[in-house]
Amino acid sequence: xxxxxxxxxxxxxxxxxxxxxxxxxxxxxxxxxxxxxxxxxxxxxxxxxxxxxxxxxxxxxxxxxxxxxxxxxxxxxxxxxxxxxxxxxxxxxxxxxxxxxxxxxxxxxxxxxxxxxxxxxxxxxxxxxxxxxxxxxxxxxxxxxxxxxxxxxxxxxxxxxxxxxxxxxxxxxxxxxxxxxxxxx
Numbered sequence: 001x002x003x004x005x006x007x008x009x010x011x012x013x014x015x016x017x018x019x020x021x022x023x024x025x026x027x028x029x030x031x032x033x034x035x036x037x038x039x040x041x042x043x044x045x046x047x048x049x050x051x052x053x054x055x056x057x058x059x060x061x062x063x064x065x066x067x068x069x070x071x072x073x074x075x076x077x078x079x080x081x082x083x084x085x086x087x088x089x090x091x092x093x094x095x096x097x098x099x100x101x102x103x104x105x106x107x108x109x110x111x112x113x114x115x116x117x118x119x120x121x122x123x124x125x126x127x128x129x130x131x132x133x134x135x136x137x138x139x140x141x142x143x144x145x146x147x148x149x150x151x152x153x154x155x156x157x158x159x160x161x162x163x164x165x166x167x168x169x170x171x172x173x174x175x176x177x178x179x180x181x182x183x184x185x
Contacts, residue, residue: 001083001176005169007055012165014055019116020158023055028168029155031175034148042087043144045179047151048172050092052076067123073097084176085183086141094136094145095152096124101136102149104128114156 012024021029031048039047053072056079077093099117102109104127113121128136136142163171 005173011055019114021156025161026155029160030151033151033155041179045175046088046091047148050095050148084179090141091144091148094139094141095148097136098145098149100125100128101133104133112153
């Protein structure tokens with residue numbers, strides 16, 4: 001948990017081209033949207049940490065501008081699974097597939113994507129086929145991944161950050177401790 005917190009302390013100011021918020025602001029906004037929606041603690045934490053794979057990989061600049069998919073969802077999921085379990089790691093693993101699913105099943109969804117999300121969509125597989133949609137719908141954490149994805153797209157508002165950096169990171173650490181304790185017990 002200290003390593004995850006350090007990633008946001010050190011890389012939280014990272015901004016991708018076409019985005020209006022830092023990684024920390026985005027994580028905080030997504031976590032707050034989950035909390036305000038009444039999501040369980042594990043899904044709130046997944047919302048906070050869904051992009052931790054970007055920070056873990058620590059590629060320079062904006063990978064999508066170079067035509068590179070950093071597979072952050074897979075890396076983040078692998079990092080989170082042993083500490084927090086599948087209720088956190090699976091929505092993280094599936095949130096990119098949720099974007100592909102929503103673009104494929106909701107006609108207007110693609111218009112809501114940020115410029116970097118549009119670029120990454122093609123690198124991540126583009127539209128899903130009907131068979132891919134059906135397989136995704138059969139995933140045990142399908143609905144959590146779709147919720148997380150919606151919060152992911154909404155959590156990119158410049159100027160919405162109600163806490164200090166220290167308070168936000170403290171909130172994240174408290175949530176990580178609570179979910180880790182629930183996972184162990």
